[in-house]
Amino acid sequence: MLPPLIRRRTNAPGRSGERGVTIALVALAIFSIIAMAGLSIDIGTLYQASAEAQRAADVSALAAARVLSLSGMTGDPQNSSGEWNTACNAATTTAQTVAAQNAVGGRAPSTVTVSFSATDGTGCSSTGPAAFGVNPMVAVKVTQASLPVYFARIWGRTGSSVTATATAEVFNPSNSNSFSASGSVVPVQPRCVKPMIVPNLNPEYSSGCTGNTCNPFIGPSSSIENGGIRVGTGTAVIGESFSLVSACERGGGTCIIRNPPPTVNRANDLQYVPGQVLGTPTAVPSCATANSFQEAIAGCDQSTPYQCGVPSSTATNPSYVNLNENPGLGDTATALDCLTDPDGGGADTLSTAVYPYQITGGGANPLGTGTISTSNSIVTIPIFDNTQSLTWSGSTVAVTIVGFLQVFINSVDSNGSVTVTVLNVAGCGNGVSSSATALDGTSPVPIRLITPP
Numbered sequence: 001m002l003p004p005l006i007r008r009r010t011n012a013p014g015r016s017g018e019r020g021v022t023i024a025l026v027a028l029a030i031f032s033i034i035a036m037a038g039l040s041i042d043i044g045t046l047y048q049a050s051a052e053a054q055r056a057a058d059v060s061a062l063a064a065a066r067v068l069s070l071s072g073m074t075g076d077p078q079n080s081s082g083e084w085n086t087a088c089n090a091a092t093t094t095a096q097t098v099a100a101q102n103a104v105g106g107r108a109p110s111t112v113t114v115s116f117s118a119t120d121g122t123g124c125s126s127t128g129p130a131a132f133g134v135n136p137m138v139a140v141k142v143t144q145a146s147l148p149v150y151f152a153r154i155w156g157r158t159g160s161s162v163t164a165t166a167t168a169e170v171f172n173p174s175n176s177n178s179f180s181a182s183g184s185v186v187p188v189q190p191r192c193v194k195p196m197i198v199p200n201l202n203p204e205y206s207s208g209c210t211g212n213t214c215n216p217f218i219g220p221s222s223s224i225e226n227g228g229i230r231v232g233t234g235t236a237v238i239g240e241s242f243s244l245v246s247a248c249e250r251g252g253g254t255c256i257i258r259n260p261p262p263t264v265n266r267a268n269d270l271q272y273v274p275g276q277v278l279g280t281p282t283a284v285p286s287c288a289t290a291n292s293f294q295e296a297i298a299g300c301d302q303s304t305p306y307q308c309g310v311p312s313s314t315a316t317n318p319s320y321v322n323l324n325e326n327p328g329l330g331d332t333a334t335a336l337d338c339l340t341d342p343d344g345g346g347a348d349t350l351s352t353a354v355y356p357y358q359i360t361g362g363g364a365n366p367l368g369t370g371t372i373s374t375s376n377s378i379v380t381i382p383i384f385d386n387t388q389s390l391t392w393s394g395s396t397v398a399v400t401i402v403g404f405l406q407v408f409i410n411s412v413d414s415n416g417s418v419t420v421t422v423l424n425v426a427g428c429g430n431g432v433s434s435s436a437t438a439l440d441g442t443s444p445v446p447i448r449l450i451t452p453p
Contacts, residue, residue, distance in 0.1 A: 045147060046160055049105040053142045053164035056102035056109060058449060061140040064095035064114060065168035065447040068136055070373075071356045072229055072238035072424045074172035074445050077133030079126065081229040081236060083355050084133075088116050088124035090356050095140050104162065110145040114138065120179060131179040137450070139167040172445045174403070174427035175223040187428060190404060190444045192300040194379045195275030195293055196244060196332070196418075197321060199262050199386035200402055202226060203242045203270040204235075217383055218403040218427035231355045237422055239352045241410070244381075244418040246328035247271035255323045257392040269417075275382070276322035276396055279303020287338040293325045297335035306382045306401050319382065321397040332416035340377045340409050348375040350408045350421055357423070359408075377409040378423065380444050403427040404444030 068074070071087040092114040099112040116123050117137050122130035143163045173188055200216040202225065217237065219225045228236030247262035248255035255274060262271040274293055279302065281295040288298030296304070306319050325331070340347040345364025350357055361372045384399040391397065407420035426444035 045105070046162060049144060049147050049162045050164065052102065052104045053109065053144060053162045054166070056099050056104055057140045057142040057164040057166035059102060060095040060099040060112065060114075060142065061138055061166040061168035062447060062449060063098040064091035064138040064140065065136075065170045067091040067094045067356070067373075068138065068170045069443050069445045069447055070378075070423065072422075073136070074134060074170060074174070075224055075238040075422075075425050076228045076236065077130075077172075077175065077224060078227060079130075079133060080227060081231075081234075083229045083231075084124050084126075086355055088138075091116075091138055095138070099140065099142055104142065104144040105147045107144070109142045110161075111141075111143045113141040113143075115141075118179075131176075134174065134176045134179055135169055135171050137167055137169045139165060141165045167450050168447055169450050170445060170447050172424075172426050173222070174218065174425070175221060177222070188404075188426065188444060188446055189305065190380045190446070191302050191442055192380070193275075193304070193306045193404070194381050195277055195296050195301065195304065195322075196272040196327070196381045197275045197319070197384050197399065197401075198244065198270055198272045198381060198405070200383050201264055201270065201386065202237065202240075203264045203268050204240055217405065217425055222402075222427040224425055224427060229355060230352065232353050237425055239357070239421065241419065241421045242268040242270055244272050244420060245269050246326075246332065246416050247273050248326045248328050250326075250328050250415070253326055253329070255321075255326045257323075260392040261386055261390060263386070272327075272381070273321045273397075274323075274325040274327045275304065275306070276320035277301055277304055285338050285342050287342055288335050290331065290334065291325070293322070293327065294331045294335040297332065298338040306404075318398045319384070319401050321384075321399055322395070323393070323397065324395055328416045330414070330416070332418065333412050333414050336409060336412040336418060339379075340412075347409070347411075348372070348377045350377070350410065352421060375408070378406065379409060380404050380406050380442075401428070406444050 068087055068091050071090065073084060073087040076083065095114045096112045100108045118130065118132035118135060120131040122132040124132065126132050141163065143161065145161045147160045147162065200218055202215045202217050216225055224237065226235060226237045228238065230236040230239035247257050249258045262273050264270055277292040277296045281292060281299040281301045284295045284299030288294050341362060343364035346362035348362045348365060349360045359372050359375050361367050361369045363369065365372065381404065382401045383403040383405060385402045388400065390399065404426045405422060406424040407422055410419040410421060412418045424445055
C-alpha cells in the first residue's frame, strides 16, 4: 500500500500558542459592542433630556412673560402702585408650575430658577422710571440634577445632569424709545383686534374738558398717562372702568357721527367708531354671521392692519373707519354677546379687588367656573389720533393708530353700549419707522423668546 501523497501534520511547531485566540477576540468584540451600545444610550439620554429641559425652560419663560403682560404691569412704568413685585411673584409661581408639568428625563426638573431684568439692568424690585416697566424680561433656568446612566456606571458614575435657560421679553412700545440706544422702537400689530376704534381720550378725566388733546390715554411722548394699577379703587388707568358707546346716530343704516369728532359723550362714556374689516374673519361662531363687522368682533380679524405708529398718510394699508356700518343698530350687542356668552350659560367675570386681577369662568366656560387665566372677554381695541383734522363723511375715513387698549368686557346692552375694565394700554412710541417689521400677537403688549444667554 502506497503512502498518502499529503500528510497532515498534527503537531506543527509554533502553533500551540495560538489556541483560543478567536474566543478572546470574540469576547473583546462583544464587550466593545456592548460598551458602544451603552455609550450611545447614555448620549441619547443626555440629548433627549437636554431637549426636554430646553422645552421646559421655553414654555415656562413664555408663561411667566404672559402673566406679566396680562397683569398690566407695563402700564405702570414708574411702579407708582408698588405692585411690580406682586406681578413678578405671580409670574414666578406660574413658571415653576409650568416647568414641573414638563418632565425632564422622565421626572419633574430638580430646580427651577426664575429671575427678572431689563436692558438697562433694572429688575422687578426697581423703583422709579426704568426700562423694566416697559420691556421686562424673565429668565427661567431648568436643571435636572440626576439622570440615569448605563455604560458610565463602569467608571463609578451613577448619574448626569442637564441645564437649560430661556429668556422671554414683554414688549410695550409706550415710551420705549427712551430706553433704546438708537432712539427708535419696533411697532406692534396685535392680531384679532376688534373694530371698535376709540379716540385718545380717557373718559374718567376728560369729562367737561374742551379740545381734543386733554387727558389722553397716550401722552405726546407716547408715555402712558395716569399710569398705575388700581386695586379696588384709585385713579390709575389699569383697572379703570367706563362705557363704550357708539358715536353713530341711532337712526339710519349708515354711521352719521353725532357731534363730531368722536369724544367723551358724558361722564364715563367714550364714543367708538366702527373700523373697516378688510379680510374674512376666522373662527366665527355660528351665532355671528350677519356681516364682516359683527364677525370680526365675535371671531378673529387677522387681515385688517391696525399697526401701531404708522401714519395713515404713508401706510401701505392704513386703518379706516367704516361709515357704512352703524354698530348701534344691534351688531355690537349681538357680536359681543356671541363672543362672551355663546351658550347663554353666563359670561366670565373680572374682580379688581385683588392683584393680579382674578377672572372667574362663566357657567358655560369649558375651563370651568373657578379662577381662569384667559377669557374671550379680554379684547384689544385700537386708539386713533383724534388731534388730526378729519372729515367725518363719505364711506371711509383714514385714521392713524397711536395705541391700543386691552379691556375686559363686563357687560353689553341692546344699544351696543359696552362696560369695560382696562387691563393694559400700549402707546406706539416715538421714532417708529413705517418700514419696520411689526411684532404681532394676541396682545398689544406681545411676548417673545429671545436668544438664551
